[in-house]
Amino acid sequence: MSHHILEFRDVRFRYPDGTEALKGISFLITHGESVGIVGANGAGKSTLLLHMNGYLLPTSGDVTVGEITLRKETRPEFRRKVGVVFQNPDDQLFMPTVFDDVAFGPLNLGLPPDRVRERVHEALRRVNALALADKPPHHLSGGQKSAVAIATIIAMEPDILVMDEPASSLDPKSRRGLIGMLRSFSHSKIVASHDLDLILDVCQRCLVIRDGVIVADGPAPEILSDAVLLEENNLELPLTLQGRPPGNGRP
Amino acid sequence: MAFEAAYSDIGRLDRLSYGDTFIHRLDPRAKVVATMLFVVAVVSFPKYEVLSLFPFFLFPVLMAALGDIPAGFIARKVAAVSPFAVFVGIFNPLFDPGTVAVAPGVSVSAGWVSFASILVKFTLTISAALLLIATTSFPGICRGIRRLGVPALFVSQLLFLYRYLFVLMEEAMRVVRARDMRSFGGRGTGVRVFTRIVGTLFLRTVERAERIYAAMLARGFRGDVPSIRLEVLRPADAVFVLAAGSFFALCRLVPVTETVGRLVRGIAL
Numbered sequence: 081m082s083h084h085i086l087e088f089r090d091v092r093f094r095y096p097d098g099t100e101a102l103k104g105i106s107f108l109i110t111h112g113e114s115v116g117i118v119g120a121n122g123a124g125k126s127t128l129l130l131h132m133n134g135y136l137l138p139t140s141g142d143v144t145v146g147e148i149t150l151r152k153e154t155r156p157e158f159r160r161k162v163g164v165v166f167q168n169p170d171d172q173l174f175m176p177t178v179f180d181d182v183a184f185g186p187l188n189l190g191l192p193p194d195r196v197r198e199r200v201h202e203a204l205r206r207v208n209a210l211a212l213a214d215k216p217p218h219h220l221s222g223g224q225k226s227a228v229a230i231a232t233i234i235a236m237e238p239d240i241l242v243m244d245e246p247a248s249s250l251d252p253k254s255r256r257g258l259i260g261m262l263r264s265f266s267h268s269k270i271v272a273s274h275d276l277d278l279i280l281d282v283c284q285r286c287l288v289i290r291d292g293v294i295v296a297d298g299p300a301p302e303i304l305s306d307a308v309l310l311e312e313n314n315l316e317l318p319l320t321l322q323g324r325p326p327g328n329g330r331p
Numbered sequence: 332m333a334f335e336a337a338y339s340d341i342g343r344l345d346r347l348s349y350g351d352t353f354i355h356r357l358d359p360r361a362k363v364v365a366t367m368l369f370v371v372a373v374v375s376f377p378k379y380e381v382l383s384l385f386p387f388f389l390f391p392v393l394m395a396a397l398g399d400i401p402a403g404f405i406a407r408k409v410a411a412v413s414p415f416a417v418f419v420g421i422f423n424p425l426f427d428p429g430t431v432a433v434a435p436g437v438s439v440s441a442g443w444v445s446f447a448s449i450l451v452k453f454t455l456t457i458s459a460a461l462l463l464i465a466t467t468s469f470p471g472i473c474r475g476i477r478r479l480g481v482p483a484l485f486v487s488q489l490l491f492l493y494r495y496l497f498v499l500m501e502e503a504m505r506v507v508r509a510r511d512m513r514s515f516g517g518r519g520t521g522v523r524v525f526t527r528i529v530g531t532l533f534l535r536t537v538e539r540a541e542r543i544y545a546a547m548l549a550r551g552f553r554g555d556v557p558s559i560r561l562e563v564l565r566p567a568d569a570v571f572v573l574a575a576g577s578f579f580a581l582c583r584l585v586p587v588t589e590t591v592g593r594l595v596r597g598i599a600l
Contacts, residue, residue, distance in 0.1 A: 176470030188551030
């Protein structure tokens with residue numbers, strides 16, 4: 081299943097204003113892996129994610145999925161293989177109803193109406209949102225919006241699922257539901273988040289980014305329990321690893 | 332406060348379109364065509380016509396009754412935008428001083444008659460348009476006009492207007508709330524601050540547009556917003572358009588009010 085492999089080779093990116101956001105990023109994500117990407121604000125996480133489906137193109141270096149190298153011409157193919165769920169569901173859901181929104185991607189892939197209906201049905205079922213099909217996105221709760229935003233991407237059946245802060249603005253129960261859902265997906269997953277507990281629950285591997293370079297890459301439990309490394313990157317130990325005594329919450 | 336009330340009203344208009352009545356089930360194209368015929372018939376009356384317009388009220392009244400739309404809500408919405416019509420017609424009585432007899436022994440200036448005509452036409456057309464939205468939903472109308480041949484670019488602009496109106500209003504509402512929290516005794520609510528708020532909202536909107544475009548590209552957008560719901564015209568739709576159209580034609584071409592009046596008098600005598 082070589083087409084499920086995502087590789088960054090010495091990727092650099094400079095914004096038009098001169099800011100160098102990525103300064104040589106290299107990593108390889110293989111089939112079925114789930115990888116967390118963490119780092120301080122402004123470390124380059126979002127820029128990195130925007131490279132994963134070709135919204136931004138590297139200034140130098142290569143991004144490849146399977147045999148395809150990201151170029152201007154290969155972007156449509158790239159987008160079919162890598163699905164990116166953006167942080168704010170209001171930006172992700174732009175169609176008048178949930179059904180139309182989930183159908184948007186499959187219709188653009190040129191699937192016949194029957195197949196589109198099947199895909200929409202299946203995607204909404206996976207995220208437990210079948211009942212919302214006819215609702216307009218602006219009447220949904222935050223948790224429902226983020227579930228539907230994920231459905232819009234899995235309806236395109238990408239090989240790799242990329243998510244930017246999937247749990248921000250979710251209440252604890254919705255967040256828990258999301259974590260269960262993510263664990264049930266067999267896709268390769270890439271999750272960028274400050275929610276380290278979520279990363280710990282969902283990902284086996286974790287990358288730490290600082291100032292546009294990868295400063296750590298290893299098994300998530302190992303990286304996320306390295307208090308010094310986390311501290312250096314404006315992060316802190318996941319709550320589940322902080323070992324607070326029960327009671328008043330003070331150590 | 333006024334802002335938040337306006338916001339919740341738009342939301343209500345939106346929710347009314349979730350209904351499931353005979354009118355709601357009609358093909359959007361049928362309702363769009365019928366409403367257009369209605370508007371054309373109403374505005375084609377000469378400017379001193381008032382009485383002949385009254386039979387047309389049957390259309391919005393029937394739409395509201397069959398579509399289970401609260402008439403009071405629609406009436407309030409019409410009243411809310413009525414200042415526009417009032418401004419259009421308010422000077423007619425001054426500029427058009429010729430007198431006409433409206434009843435035996437009573438005569439008023441012709442300007443008042445044309446003013447009344449404007450108000451009646453306004454009420455009819457606006458209530459019909461609101462009822463079209465309330466029974467069809469805005470996206471339904473967009474689908475309808477797209478299939479009636481309106482260009483894709485124009486329709487997708489309308490769809491985005493509808494989708495992001497709510498988001499933008501919520502954003503504006505948060506900014507206005509934040510301002511009110513910190514403007515004591517009305518200071519800070521002036522025009523200067525207001526223009527800056529509008530500027531901020533504009534910049535945020537541009538940024539949002541960029542993020543939305545990224546999300547659209549991520550899902551293969553290539554210029555047209557596809558729709559899978561392709562309603563099929565049924566006999567009921569044809570009957571609806573034909574019935575509405577011939578009723579409008581009848582009311583436009585035959586002085587119905589006068590005829591009915593004669594008949595009633597004939598029976599009474």
